[in-house]
Amino acid sequence: MKPLTGVSGPACPLGLAGVDTDQLIPARFMKRPRSEGYGGFLLHDLRRDEAGVETPDFPLNRPVWRGAEIIVARRNFGSGSSREAAVYALADHGVRVVLAPTFGDIFASNAVKNGLLPAALDEADIEDLLAALTATPDLPVSVDLAEQTVAWGNRAVTFAIDPVWREQLLNGWDDIDVTRSFAGEITRFREADGARRPWARPSAKA
């Protein structure tokens, strides 16, 4: 996984609350292999009209924000379905950071596993940032993961991230390699647990 230390540049003020993963990528696109790239499906039905034509005033379609690596949204971003494809759509579109007051639990976990930072800001800071971006669309925003700060104009605010996730993102660590370093502990657990909870394994088929 590619390490993430920080991002600086334009930030797209999505502004919406409760952007569920069905919005991030509608289910009908999830049959495609990842190798084809999921970026074009990001927020597909909000970005486009029924004929599939981009709506020019949707923030992500505006030239200033099309290539933004930072998205700013309101509460409960990524709620709903566990589809990791929602993160693939963001990542393949080039997004590396989402700033929001709160995130769906499963989405946030999926994000970190793909090198995408879900940074939780105070609701008031999100509102200030959205207002600043509305006033000055090309306002540069800087996210520093090591310092856990977001800066724009003359403002700098801190954000929350789980310390383990922070380490993982900064170093580009992969869960499976870490877990495999505990192979001995897993084997010992498995043996002790098998004796303690023999009923926990499926019984032979009736």
Place this chain on the structure above:
Amino acid sequence: MTAATMTAGTPGSASKSEAGPRTLFDKLWDAHVVVERPSGDALIWIDRHFVHEGSFHAFAQVAGRDGVVVEPGLTFGIADHYVPTRGRDHIANPEIARMIDDLEANTARHDVTLFGLNDPRQGIVHVVGPEQGLTLPGLTMVCGDSHTSTHGAFGAYAFGIGASEVAHVLMTQTLWQKKPRRMRITIDGTPAPGVGAKDFILSIIARIGADGARGYAVEYAGETVRALSMAGRMTMCNMSIEAGARCGLIAPDETTFGWIAGKPYAPKGAALEAAIAAWRQLPSDAGAVFDREITLDAGAIAPIVTWGTSPEDALPIGASVPDPATLADDGRAAAMRDALAYMGLQPGQKLSEIAVDRVFIGSCTNARIEDLRAAASVLAGRKARVPGLVSPGSSQVKRQAEEEGLDRIFIAAGLEWVESGCSMCVGMNGDSVPSGERCASTTNRNFRGRQGPGARTHLMSPAMVAAAAVTGHLTDVRPMLEGRS
């Protein structure tokens, strides 16, 4: 992140949270910790894992690492998300056929048992797991599907995960998890006839919000919950994710044990007796402390319907569409205006006057035999004014419903009786609601486009969907139940 910074847990022995009274969740957590990190997260052992067609991303990750499935006996494959509900002999859409073929190939390659398209055990993962006795109290259970919370109804720690975590489980049989806080929602009192689990959970979500349980393991308790059937308990735990919860839980009791006995993969005889003895230790101890407590009076709950594009947008059927002008917060008012525009509704319009174009009875939320009986009891001897689809939660539920004659009631009413799958809940298999049409649905999500691009979804109980089918608009089912069992 090295071994030196972690401590190994010892199964069954004291860990720090065992000092005082523990909640059901604490007991489940403590029993599964392999290794703990100082930050409070832990590597936990996974007892049961389900994969479906959508898990192809995870199998691709396993293949990409030349990985092996370390515990093939603990993973079960079930075809549900993409399966056709009609015409299974020949799948016309090659992309859908490939999804189902890939699941067969991936499970076969890794020696994982599959309940495939034509298996009599096929159905929706969260209906089939319990039905086959794979869901048991005291287990950790995961699946790449957010509604895995359903299995918490048995007193299991069950939650949805993403594809990378599915791959992690396949390759290690463990997951890294942060310990959630504990919430207890207590429901007491006797509900009115026609009011049940779906109305309880929609009331809860409306009250605490779609992120009101974020970061919590939610235990449902109280005399009303104890009185629920396993089907009702599963409906409540299923929709815990719609309040943002990590999982939903209900303490196992005699209802649970009675339900499990005789299921194919469940322990039998002396093994079952021993298991039940262990399961009796699971309920929260007297004096166990929850981080948040909520109480509800079941007697005060009316049938609930949703009006907007989030499950939190829910009101009693006697209410009216809310007015954004009454909201102080500009952002929330704008969101409500967007939702009403998408739904094609006017502020102040009576919910019971909203006309529907079709109905759907199905999904992991409400397609068990009890749900089909509830809908059929309303539809018996009546005609539906709108078209609709009835997709049983599993092939076994379908057979049972046919033995009971429920299929004939649905067909006589004018509804379509089809095979089991996720179907019109998620619109992946081709069953969808046309753009602009309004559907009364027993499902779990009224998100924009969930049932198809431009589809308008109203969530409610199976009895309420049946009532809407008969009248052609959202309707209070209670008067329609008078004189019926």
